[in-house]
Amino acid sequence: MINILTAYKTGLSESWNEKKMLFWLYGFNLIFAYILSMPVSIMLNKALQNTTAASDTLKAFDFTIFATIMNQYAKSLSFSRSLITIGLLYLIVNIFFAGGILKIFAGENKFQLSEFLEGCVEYFNRFLRLFLLSVVFLLLVFVLQLVISKFFNFLTKNASTEHLRSILLFLRIFLIGIMLAFVNMVFDYAKIMTVCNDFTAMYKTMKNAVKFVLIHLRKTSGLYTLFLITAILILIIYLLLESIISVNSAFMVVVFFILSQLYMLTRVWIRLSFFSGQYTFYCHANTAIPGMSKEMLDEAVSQYEDRSTRQKESN
Numbered sequence: 144m145i146n147i148l149t150a151y152k153t154g155l156s157e158s159w160n161e162k163k164m165l166f167w168l169y170g171f172n173l174i175f176a177y178i179l180s181m182p183v184s185i186m187l188n189k190a191l192q193n194t195t196a197a198s199d200t201l202k203a204f205d206f207t208i209f210a211t212i213m214n215q216y217a218k219s220l221s222f223s224r225s226l227i228t229i230g231l232l233y234l235i236v237n238i239f240f241a242g243g244i245l246k247i248f249a250g251e252n253k254f255q256l257s258e259f260l261e262g263c264v265e266y267f268n269r270f271l272r273l274f275l276l277s278v279v280f281l282l283l284v285f286v287l288q289l290v291i292s293k294f295f296n297f298l299t300k301n302a303s304t305e306h307l308r309s310i311l312l313f314l315r316i317f318l319i320g321i322m323l324a325f326v327n328m329v330f331d332y333a334k335i336m337t338v339c340n341d342f343t344a345m346y347k348t349m350k351n352a353v354k355f356v357l358i359h360l361r362k363t364s365g366l367y368t369l370f371l372i373t374a375i376l377i378l379i380i381y382l383l384l385e386s387i388i389s390v391n392s393a394f395m396v397v398v399f400f401i402l403s404q405l406y407m408l409t410r411v412w413i414r415l416s417f418f419s420g421q422y423t424f425y426c427h428a429n430t431a432i433p434g435m436s437k438e439m440l441d442e443a444v445s446q447y448e449d450r451s452t453r454q455k456e457s458n
Contacts, residue, residue, distance in 0.1 A: 145427035147366040154370070154420020157248065158412055164247055164254040165415060168240065169408045175233055176407070238274050242266030244415060245338040248422050266338060272345040273333050280326045288319050328367050329356050331417065335425050359428060366424055367417075374413045381406040 158165065246262025247254050295311040333345070333352035342348045356363045381402070388399050 145424055147362050147369065147424070150366050150420045150424040150427070151369045153423045154416040154418075155373075155412075157419040157423070158415035161247060161254050161415065163256075164244065164259065165408070165412055167254075167256070167259075168244075168415070169411050171236075171240075172407055172411060173404070175229075175236075178229065235271075238270050239263050239267050241270055241334055241418075242338070244418055245334060245422065248419050249338050262338075266334075269337055269343065269345055270334060273330055273337070273349065276345060276349050277326060277330045280329075281323075284319065284322045284326060287322065288315070291315055291318060324364075324367060324371070325356070328363060328421075329353050331421050332356060332363070332425060335418070335422050339422075339425065355425075355428075359424075362424065363421075366420055370413065370417050370420060373416075374410070377406070377409050377413065 240263060242265060243259035243261075243263035246265070247259055250258060252258070292315060295315055299308045299311060329349070329352045332355055333349050336342055336348050336352055336355070337345070342351075384402055385399070388395060388402065
């Protein structure tokens with residue numbers, strides 16, 4: 144059985160080795176962020192033109208001005224509807240890209256755009272069905288959190304201090320986080336199983352993924368936690384740097400933009416690392432895997448090792 148630290152380090156290095164895919168996906172995120180900013184840009188341009196507020200907000204952000212602008216202009220621009228539409232489009236495109244990402248990691252060669260797009264098209268229908276199944280799981284999590292919330296409210300109904308409420312609130316957030324992480328982890332492995340074994344029955348694949356995660360719960364959750372902690376640490380570093388930077392000039396706007404783009408690039412890298420690390424662990428889990436025959440496992444491991452050898456030789 145592969146060590147989770149090995150899978151973690153392999154995930155980080157493999158995703159970084161695929162620099163073409165990393166920067167290609169970063170470019171997509173950059174373009175998408177620009178599209179997302181357009182409704183806000185139009186709203187702010189209409190609200191702040193011929194005023195001194197624009198220059199004033201460079202010196203110090205005024206939330207009152209921003210709230211007033213949102214209240215006066217957002218409805219007329221169908222702001223909420225635009226953001227929801229863009230958000231749904233972003234979600235669908237990411238489901239589309241997941242097939243290409245895993246096809247590259249499961250293949251023998253480095254990133255090629257044609258192969259990437261081929262994987263996107265090949266697995267989109269199956270991954271979309273997996274997503275719809277995940278929505279059912281997320282709804283169950285939502286119902287469970289309502290039940291937990293009601294139960295905790297009952298426990299604290301006659302509490303004389305806020306201490307117990309604070310503890311139970313933290314516990315509720317922690318439990319919800321664990322449930323959401325479990326759902327995300329299960330469907331990551333379901334995608335990996337689909338690509339590695341060319342499964343087509345998504346409900347059965349989802350059940351096999353649940354079994355796989357539970358059989359290796361300590362290691363699958365440990366690996367997921369390592370990547371999650373890495374993502375949180377990067378976010379904390381970004382927020383600390385952001386708090387230091389005072390955006391009070393055109394030069395500092397450029398500095399802030401560069402910092403935000405580095406953070407965006409790092410986020411894409413970590414997301415790729417999640418897939419790569421979990422794929423590595425799945426291929427090297429040398430116990431019986433639900434839905435995967437011994438021949439499938441041997442072939443997946445052989446393909447992974449051949450690809451790793453070629454990459455080392457090319458480097």
